[in-house]
Amino acid sequence: GAVVSQHPSRVICKSGTSVKIECRSLDFQATTMFWYRQFPKQSLMLMATSNEGSKATYEQGVEKDKFLINHASLTLSTLTVTSAHPEDSSFYICSANHIEKQGTEAFFGQGTRLTVV
Amino acid sequence: GQNIDQPTEMTATEGAIVQINCTYQTSGFNGLFWYQQHAGEAPTFLSYNVLDGLEEKGRFSSFLSRSKGYSYLLLKELQMKDSASYLCAVTDSNYQLIWGAGTKLIIKP
Numbered sequence: 515g516a517v518v519s520q521h522p523s524r525v526i527c528k529s530g531t532s533v534k535i536e537c538r539s540l541d542f543q544a545t546t547m548f549w550y551r552q553f554p555k556q557s558l559m560l561m562a563t564s565n566e567g568s569k570a571t572y573e574q575g576v577e578k579d580k581f582l583i584n585h586a587s588l589t590l591s592t593l594t595v596t597s598a599h600p601e602d603s604s605f606y607i608c609s610a611n612h613i614e615k616q617g618t619e620a621f622f623g624q625g626t627r628l629t630v631v
Numbered sequence: 632g633q634n635i636d637q638p639t640e641m642t643a644t645e646g647a648i649v650q651i652n653c654t655y656q657t658s659g660f661n662g663l664f665w666y667q668q669h670a671g672e673a674p675t676f677l678s679y680n681v682l683d684g685l686e687e688k689g690r691f692s693s694f695l696s697r698s699k700g701y702s703y704l705l706l707k708e709l710q711m712k713d714s715a716s717y718l719c720a721v722t723d724s725n726y727q728l729i730w731g732a733g734t735k736l737i738i739k740p
């Protein structure tokens with residue numbers, strides 16, 4: 515099956531620093547990757563859609579200068595939380611669409627628990 | 632606007648059957664997904680329906696009626712490990728996933 519690897523799984527950082535989260539499709543190519551944020555007891559909130567070789571599309575209310583997304587290849591997208599603050603503490607999850615299976619199952623990474631202190 | 636509704640929380644007894652409903656209003660339709668999510672973990676895929684009818688997969692079944700904008704997830708022979716959130720998601724005309732808020736299922740012995 516298709517595997518998406520997300521790293522790191524947990525990270526604690528100091529307020530004001532930046533954190534990079536990687537999302538890799540290990541055995542398939544993904545033209546599109548999605549970044550979600552999830553607060554406790556809430557559903558997934560789409561932050562942005564990342565397309566290989568082009569700028570990410572951000573959802574309304576998501577600061578593009580704070581959440582930098584780079585989709586440099588068909589197997590890697592990164593999310594960088596810049597100048598992190600405690601309110602950025604959350605569970606971040608990426609998902610990828612298989613290049614040959616558009617519209618079918620989304621494959622999720624394991625998620626990253628970010629804690630900003 | 633796009634909207635997906637599902638109950639916030641349900642409680643059921645171990646060994647019983649539970650049905651989790653999902654209604655949706657989206658811009659186009661290219662399939663409906665059910666995912667299971669345990670606390671602190673990423674969602675895991677359960678089912679995908681794109682045509683009307685019932686899809687059965689072991690203890691889990693999923694039903695879709697496109698004309699009614701309605702789906703349900705049926706869980707049989709409930710086990711304690713089935714305690715989790717169940718997320719309904721619809722792929723719209725742009726193949727973007729629209730997520731429901733999730734249903735927290737509590738299983739009691």
